[in-house]
């Protein structure tokens with residue numbers, strides 16, 4: 001379905017070397033997305049070339065950043081939807097174990113089926129959770145358990161920080177994938193950054209093949225999360241930090 005030579009070439013340009021024999025797994029991601037889209041309502045992007053650049057290559061830009069901050073460990077993708085960036089990054093970063101979280105059951109059912117389809121691709125298959133982030137991180141077995149938490153296209157940065165940071169171990173990283181308004185979102189998130197004790201380590205700026213701007217914000221978590229966070233969904237939305 002997707003042009004695998006183009007995938008191989010572009011991924012190298014973005015710093016990810018995918019072995020030839022693994023390229024077909026990314027084609028499974030694209031073809032399942034299109035095939036199951038009607039049933040599960042997963043994406044507005046269905047053109048193969050756009051899936052390649054806007055979903056697969058965009059997700060792959062996370063991989064060098066992950067490899068910069070951890071050699072092994074647990075990564076959580078919050079609001080993963082149809083598995084972006086989580087499933088794509090998991091296929092390209094076998095040194096890490098991924099957990100994929102979304103609150104919509106249709107999407108997590110789809111992901112479980114996709115992972116089954118990709119079963120020979122992983123040494124350790126990703127875990128899938130259907131829950132709201134602000135509820136799951138209140139449970140002891142998930143709170144401050146992850147080395148990295150990442151997220152793309154889920155909420156404004158100030159809300160996202162409250163949703164993601166409680167999952168991360170002290171010393172771990174929060175990696176937010178953002179579009180062209182990253183600077184404004186950063187300014188608006190000053191209070192959330194301080195309340196959740198994170199510090200911006202690096203901003204990676206990326207131009208996708210279609211010319212669109214992306215920013216990957218890498219934060220380190222400097223202290224344990226105060227018990228009062230995250231607040232309930234309504235409070236996060238009504239009174240963002």
Ligand code: SAM
Pocket residue numbers: 078079080081082083084085101102103104107131132133134151152153154163
């Ligand atoms: N990350 C994917 C991507 O970039 O293609 C999906 C983006 S989609 C616009 C946002 C997703 O976040 C939806 O699937 C939604 O169900 C999920 N989501 C929003 N708020 C959430 C929360 N509080 N907990 C878990 N999932 C959430």
